[in-house]
Amino acid sequence: MDHEIRRELPPRPMPIWGWDPAGVRSRFGTYRGLIRLMLAWLDNLTGRYRRFKQIRWGRVTRVVFVCHGNICRSPYAERRAASYSLPAASFGLSVDSGAPADPTACRIAAGRDLELVGHCARDAANFEFQTGDLLVVMEPRQARRLTAHLPAGSCQLTLLGLWSRPPRPHIHDPHRLSEAYWDRCFDVIDSAVQTIADRMRAKPSNEV
Numbered sequence: 452m453d454h455e456i457r458r459e460l461p462p463r464p465m466p467i468w469g470w471d472p473a474g475v476r477s478r479f480g481t482y483r484g485l486i487r488l489m490l491a492w493l494d495n496l497t498g499r500y501r502r503f504k505q506i507r508w509g510r511v512t513r514v515v516f517v518c519h520g521n522i523c524r525s526p527y528a529e530r531r532a533a534s535y536s537l538p539a540a541s542f543g544l545s546v547d548s549g550a551p552a553d554p555t556a557c558r559i560a561a562g563r564d565l566e567l568v569g570h571c572a573r574d575a576a577n578f579e580f581q582t583g584d585l586l587v588v589m590e591p592r593q594a595r596r597l598t599a600h601l602p603a604g605s606c607q608l609t610l611l612g613l614w615s616r617p618p619r620p621h622i623h624d625p626h627r628l629s630e631a632y633w634d635r636c637f638d639v640i641d642s643a644v645q646t647i648a649d650r651m652r653a654k655p656s657n658e659v
Contacts, residue, residue: 459554460627477631484623491591491620495613500620503594503609508650511607512583516541517593521572522553523626524589528611528640530565535648544593546574553626559633563641580606587611587647589622614650615643 471477479485494500514532516525521543532539552560552567560567575597584606588594594608601608612619625636 459558476629478635480623480625480628480632480636484621487590487623488619488621491612494591495618495620500591500610500613503613506585506607506609506650508653510583511585511651513538513540513581513585514647514651515539515578515580515584515586515606516611517544517575517586517588517597518590519543519545519593519624520550520626521546521574522550522570523556523624524622524636524640526552526567526570526572527556527560527565527637528587528644530560530567530570531641531644532648534565535644537648537651540578542573542575542578544575544596546572548572548574548577555627555630555633556625559630559637563637575600582606585609585647589624591621611643611647612639613643614646615639616646 475482475485479488491500514537516528516532516539518525518541521541525541525543529539529541548571550572551557552570552572557567580601582605586597586601586606586608587610588597588608589611591610594610597608610620612622619639622636622639623632625633
């Protein structure tokens with residue numbers, strides 16, 4: 452398959468003639484994104500995500516961002532983490548291996564002083580896990596999928612949105628969604644990655 456830089460595709464048509472009086476699509480991507488965020492908030496409030504906040508920062512040697520296709524959210528988060536001088540990597544759970552970053556992601560990232568051109572998507576099956584990896588996923592269902600395949604005791608796992616301000620335990624995929632939602636998505640990622648960078652810098656040297 453041709454993996455040259457692709458042209459941007461227009462956002463998918465919105466149903467009901469684009470009617471969106473509550474601004475759901477600019478804030479949450481889609482109505483499905485809003486529902487998934489509400490369900491994630493319910494799980495968070497009942498304590499199901501507590502383990503994702505209990506990170507032993509002294510054991511983290513690399514931050515690895517994970518999303519669906521490794522062309523939008525995770526490569527952006529990886530480059531943002533690298534801008535803070537964090538060791539970072541990324542992969543996807545359903546990937547066209549070698550695909551470039553989404554053209555819209557490249558354009559919007561460039562406006563935020565990050566370069567995604569040159570990124571090549573990598574699938575989980577081809578990713579080499581390392582002891583000390585902190586795997587950072589965008590959605591709770593990705594965390595569930597990874598939990599079943601993680602090398603025992605070698606990696607930690609968290610939800611990226613739990614570290615944003617305010618928290619957002621589900622970060623919906625912006626692929627072919629509105630420009631406003633792309634900005635909202637990347638704002639959440641920026642906030643969360645900054646928090647992780649702060650925690651990494653502050654980690655106690657004697658933590659075990």
